[in-house]
Amino acid sequence: MSSPNASKSSDCGSPDHDQHRRRFLQGLASTGAISTMSWSGLFSVPAFAKIAKRQHKHCILLWLCGGPSQFETWDPKPGTSTGGPFGSIPTTIPGVHVSELMPKCASVLDKMAVIRSMKTNQSEHFQGISLLTRGDNPRPPFTRPTLGSVLAQQLGQLDSAIPNFVLLDPCPEGNEFKSFKAGNWAGWLGAEYAPVRVGGEFKLQDVDRLPGISEVDHEEREALRSFLSRRFENERQSAAASSHNAVYERVKGLMSCAPLFDLERLPQADRERYGPGTFGQHALLARSLVEEGAPFVMVANGMPWDTHVFNHEIYQMVVPDLDNIVYQLVTDLEERGMADNTLVVVMGEFGRTPWVNVKRGRDHYPNAWSMAMAGCGIQPGAVVGATDALGVEVTDSPYNEKNLFATIYRALGIDPYAEFDIPDLPTFHRVEERTEPITEVLA
């Protein structure tokens, strides 16, 4: 397979381009009207990025939005009043069982880590999503960046062609995740760390340069646009204008890496292994983007886990799919030698109630829930924490979102307690109160 990036370098050295650019910029200089600031601003977008330097560490977040049930996944309680109809099966870790709906993960659980004692305090989607993507409760006026934005900044490079934060999500409509998505993902880090969102089409739109516009013109008109636009932004100190200009800075990189988003380029056998659904195909896409150097990919899939009605019937359909996807991802990364530098996190914003409601559904339950991780920095086969016989309360090692985020940052070699002093905001830390990571799952 040839990397689409490989062909980029031949475009870069075009003498014609260099010459024209020099002329344009010389012209600007000769007017003497351009301040040093704006002058250097014109150069800050390199004409053609060199192939992005591959970063060592990556993260894929399989975001099970809606709140997956721990009973039908990582923490089964078969035969109890809360356990539901499904049994449990042994895994490759002696003594550890998972739901019978997850035979494939059971066969590789010794390569993964499971936390069964998550205990958080937000039981509504919007607040829960915010808590588990930002790692803390809101503290207005300060907006904490989401995990993806932090990793984009820590693991990525600003001039990378491939987006530092990719959000794959085929379901734009109709749920609380939509209202979260409309919000501010990057927080104080700024719009350049916001996600690039790609929906179910498996490719980016409007990525091909129009035939009537030469590469040089396309490049230089953006330089001119940026120059004029930054002037407006600076004069008004407008954060909105800054976000607007930040998305234009993405254009060149996205155009050059667009083929990476095209699933057609991936082997048919791979596509079949991940299953026909968008969640599986997006997970495969995430793997391939990471191989190409993407530091962080979040795979979301609407909110199928939010089963207030017919929990068992729905989980019978969606858990085997998840089981396969996690299995394929974990084994693929290992086979490709990427497991050591790629962290996989599988979680939602909370778990589901032990008791089943009158509509045979399980409602939101942040008190005791489970999640899984694998790969970079993670101790293979670690199973941490426990709940009581009915899964109502955590009986051993409760961990909250701060513990989890400290763990993720540690696993990726990022200082969890970095301190930030931003004008007009109180001092804050990447993870507050020096909350300890979950050391048992760290390698």
Added chain:
Amino acid sequence: MSIRFVAIYILLLFLPLSASATAPQANWHTARTVLQDHCIKCHGGVEQKGGLDLRSIESTLKGGDSGPAVTPGDADASLLLEMLRLDAETPMPPKGDPLTPEQVTVLTEWVLAMGDESKATSTHSAFLPEGLSPQLAIDVALERSWLRHGYQPSARISDTHYVRRITLDLLGRIPTGEEQQTFLAATDSNKRQRLVDKLLKSSEHARHLAEIFDIVLLGRSERLPGSDRPLGRDDTWHAYLRWAFSSNRSWNTIVRDLIIARPSSDLEKGASWFLYAHKDDHQSIAASVAPKLLGKQIGCAQCHDHPIIPEIKQGHYWGMVAFFNRSYNVQTPAGPRLGEHAVGGNIQFSNLESESFDAKLAFLTGETVTEPEPEAHVKALYSTPPPEKFFEALNKPKDRKKQKRKDTPRYDTAPVPQFSRREQFAKLAIERNLDFSKAFVNRIWAMLLGRGLVHPVEHIDSIHPPSHPELLTWLSQDFANHGYNVRRLIRAIVASKVYQLDSVPAAKKRPPEASFACGITKPLSAEVLLRSLLIASGRTPGPDGSFAGVDELSVRALITRVYPDMFSESFSPRASEALLYSNNATLDALLDFGEGSLLESLSTLATVKESVQRAFLRVHGRETAAEELAACISFVGDQPDRFKHVLWSLVTSSEFRFNH
């Protein structure tokens, strides 16, 4: 302004400002975040352990089984603080980490500050008397807050920028070159007011408001393939909105039209679509009416009382549903209508503890409606009864298989019961409910100023305090007292000083948006941006505001796909927007359309310099700065065909993307 007015104005500005009277409220919002993180889970909307609810000041003062949780001004006597001590008998929180010393300090300061409040004798420091003009009330309230916080307001916006700003806000497009020249050439001191009055009376203004409220009330909608009509509404809906805004129909009447949905004239008939579009989904109606008409999000209260906002109860959510659950869609020869049953619609809801309740006709204000017990035969309960076949079907045994697919019934007229739950709702929602007025005032404020007095706009509740509470209340009362006159409200806001502030900050550091001391850069909606782009390219809108030879709906669909929502909390553009403008053939073709285009007219000018200057004037409505001129001339160099890229750079710059 007369001398007397100036005197009142100055007097109002310097009314005694008592710091202590506002402090406890400020402290409460800090204290609340601590309580929210550590206590609300057990002492909030979902659970009230020990009978204690810590979601509001009132409920905290009331306390639980052990008495009041706080004693204002006395930290030692406050149970809440005592329970937090590590040496307490059962220290709180019972599990997990104790509160940090800083968090305890926040709570202690709040308790102490409450004491000051009880002692304080001064009335509300931010007093706004009745009888002011709404414009004066706005000016006083804002200037007073700038003085108090030491914000230096921006300069008054120049005429050049003003005409762009007001035309965008009132017509939903940039001014044409001719419109701009006419305004700039006028020399009378009253010319801004004259322009506003002219714009407010135009059909384009009605079209613009209709467009915004179409999106607010029913949401943007994809079109059916091959159709020029969005799903879930038809032309009568758009015609209704345009008529309502062009005839300056009062907002309370509009909302009655939407809720009661029994049109008495052809002009009103499209109003039925507001409820009809929900296709008999009563929860969807409740979840839409509350934020859009009353400025409140109640979806969270479906399964339990709102976990954070104390005044929103589970019973309110289901009460809202109950007001609409006798209504059903009916197809009549006159178009889609809403019928209503005379009986039924009794629902139960259960909370997380599986306790079951009957949903009462309970409104958000806490008022409930008692329904008359049906005494007569069911037919007599209708003022307009359904057809005979309806009653015949009632007596037949139900065939479950047949019932599965529910078709919209076709009746000659929509049935109307003697006692209509929708009428009751309209009454409660509109009459004596200041929040109804607040929701609209806040939305119009956000539309014109770029941010609501309550932000985000659909969150008028106790945890989203207004930036200028006295002003929101004053304007809302004034709006209600003056017959919910939409045009009067808009006119007052745009005539105010705050509307006419430059978006360039006066001081080195930009004051916070919520201060309104500096004009906010407001993103254009997809609709507004497209029309502006068409004008910038050299086209002129027809008398009805449309553009000959352009398939606006198709192009607009391209743009709405990549644009963020209207009235969103913060502006979060997507990379797909930049890709669209950079590489989409349809959008690219809009700029370069040959005869009559700006691009063509520029090519006839003698020098590049003149062309650049003309382009800036048409696109941004202003003169070109020296460094801009230099950059553009340098860019074009000796290749005049590169001029189209200059034009592209102008229409894709932030200056064009925002109203500023």
